[in-house]
Amino acid sequence: MKVIVGIFMVMSFLISSSAYALKAGVPLEFENAEQEALYNDMLHELRCTVCQNQSIAGSNAPLADDLRGHLYKMVGEGAGEADIKKFMVDRYGEFVLYRPNFDPSTYLLWVGPFLLLLLGGIVLRLNVRSRSKINSSSDLTAEESELLANHLDSKEEKK
């Protein structure tokens, strides 16, 4: 029974996840596979500016619907990826792209994580180095060695 329910859930999930390609229940038609692929790619590249953490693929906001319609029209008219991105950025700004372009205003955004990683690496290295110094400078004096040996011996005897 559980298996059947599981299969049913997976299937309904698959169906719903392809539903974004539909508008008002009618499957979209494309002239060729490239256009369809471009349309599907762009759906996930463009942010819905109303519901800001969703792409226009996943959003039910009326604006997302309008943007999907616009995208479909542009793809049908033979627009390329660059044309579509330019159209959206000209109107909604860089924010509409889920992967913003690499330019001065986004340098920190793109490079930041690697800078942090580098910083972490440096801190780690400094830490390790200072600790290895502690170890190497911990040679025992003759007196200490004797004390240690005596201590260990007394432990052995107890066994």
Add this chain to the structure above:
Amino acid sequence: MNRHMIPLAVFAALLLLFWVGLGLNPKVIPSALIGKEAPKFELPELHDPQKMVNNEMLKGQVTIFNAFASWCISCRQEHHQLLKLQREGFYLVGLNYKDERQDALMYLRQLGGDPYAMIAYDYKGDVGIEWGVSATPETFVVDKKGIVRYKHTGPLYREVIENELIPLIRKLEQES
């Protein structure tokens, strides 16, 4: 520097980052239109579908271009401010965004009048896309030459009007 100060400094830096970062309003998206010419459009007028409203009509004076809809709750909040602006002699043009004509007319009647010199009726929302409207109300200021100079997202309130909108319009009115 004392090494115990380092975590404290990191903490302080993070605190500052979050203080500023979380204080920003994510709904405010900088407009891509500022400094550019107002998008071309031509739409029927809300009251009189025979008349057309187009982008050329925004030129010649400083225009407050305001996108609104009857279904938009925060538009109701700012409506009395728009009426006040009109009484003070400012030139307002409306964009009725994705609305039913009857609903929009009713909305204007219920809320005390029509502050707009004319209203473009954008039933399909295509012109809204041209202006980068993502959530009404949005207010733009267009200068005499038809260049977009300012955008405010969300309802207009007194501080914004007195500190930003009116001073900017006064300044733009001085330009030839």
